[in-house]
Amino acid sequence: MPIENIPESYLKDKKQTPDLFVYDFKMTNDVVKSKVNLGMNMFSFLQVGKKQVHFAGTTVAVNKDQSLLLKKGNWLWTELLDTETVYYCKLLFFSENILKTFIEKHSPNFLQTKEEVPYFIIRNDAYIIAYLNSLSTISASPPVFMDTLLAVKFEELMLYLLHKYGRKYEVYLHSLIIKERSPFKKILESKIHSNLKLGEIAFLCHMSLSTFKRHFVSEYNISPGKWLQDQRLNKAKSMLEEGILKPSDLYLDFGYNNLSNFSSAFKNKFGFSPSEIQT
CATH class of the missing domain: 2.60.120.810 (Jelly Rolls)
Structure with a gap:
């Protein structure tokens, strides 16, 4: 875009x-x-x-x-x-x-x-x-x-x-007249639990996607896609364990286009599907 x-x-x-x-x-x-x-x-x-x-x-x-x-x-x-x-x-x-x-x-x-x-x-x-x-x-x-x-x-x-x-x-x-720009990590970590794509987060950091990826790996020693997915799945698991929301209530908020993709990624990480969480 x-x-x-x-x-x-x-x-x-x-x-x-x-x-x-x-x-x-x-x-x-x-x-x-x-x-x-x-x-x-x-x-x-x-x-x-x-x-x-x-x-x-x-x-x-x-x-x-x-x-x-x-x-x-x-x-x-x-x-x-x-x-x-x-x-x-x-x-x-x-x-x-x-x-x-x-x-x-x-x-x-x-x-x-x-x-x-x-x-x-x-x-x-x-x-x-x-x-x-x-x-x-x-x-x-x-x-x-x-x-x-x-x-x-x-x-x-x-x-x-x-x-x-x-x-x-x-x-x-x-x-408004203070010349400051938010640090890279602060911007990134504020968007962990959003459904923004990597390119959109890079834009907010005033970086191209390729520069963002290089900078990320140097800071975190892991690819940004894998890191964000892990952070978001950990948060989703925590929210499901609270028993307030169902998997169908939150998969969109964590960047997944459908419930099936969310369930597969969740099971690959934790060894069980989100619907198996007992409250």
């Missing part, structure tokens, strides 16, 4: 990237785990549909009642139609320069957090709905006024969220 560079692919003038950019994203088909290189921090205001995103060390899912502020970097996006036939999301991209200007003006004292959360969930309240309507209105303005109007609207939004979410949001904004 090709990597999509956003917002570059949405810009009419590919040579220039504005400090602020609004784009109405619509689609009529489900997209599962598309690879996205997000070149700017971005508000994703979901209007119709469902969205799930994977970042280096975390996963988050939202519906049309929620929006996301996403950190720039490599993401896997799953975007699903809901009851409507069109998926619709209004995207607001902003540069690091304009973010720094806002922080210097409204939150100059450095705030640090040990948490590395690359997203912030926003509730789509009455203000957000009205704000999105206003963005749609100014999109019809003459181009000469757009930059000024968007700058005012961006500051308005940021001040509202700062007031609503307080220190939690303020700390998150500061985290």
Whole structure:
């Protein structure tokens, strides 16, 4: 699957990237785990549909009642139609320069957090709905006024969220300008119990699949496929022994396309099938 560079692919003038950019994203088909290189921090205001995103060390899912502020970097996006036939999301991209200007003006004292959360969930309240309507209105303005109007609207939004979410949001904004990348092992081990494929995990690690495999073997002295399978089967066994779930409830979550393949891999590792586990 090709990597999509956003917002570059949405810009009419590919040579220039504005400090602020609004784009109405619509689609009529489900997209599962598309690879996205997000070149700017971005508000994703979901209007119709469902969205799930994977970042280096975390996963988050939202519906049309929620929006996301996403950190720039490599993401896997799953975007699903809901009851409507069109998926619709209004995207607001902003540069690091304009973010720094806002922080210097409204939150100059450095705030640090040990948490590395690359997203912030926003509730789509009455203000957000009205704000999105206003963005749609100014999109019809003459181009000469757009930059000024968007700058005012961006500051308005940021001040509202700062007031609503307080220190939690303020700390998150500061985290967006810290130049850090999660270590290889932390990213990998956070995805052990997911159904992501090796190529998708490599993308989140900012590596090609071949580089990822070489790096993995040097770190763990075992192939990544075998290691991940063992880790996931151990977790599946533990969950089955708790007696809450059946094999048919969890094989998809551990990367298997069908119950038969899961049962065969499980029996090869432990010597008995998952259905034989007594609780």
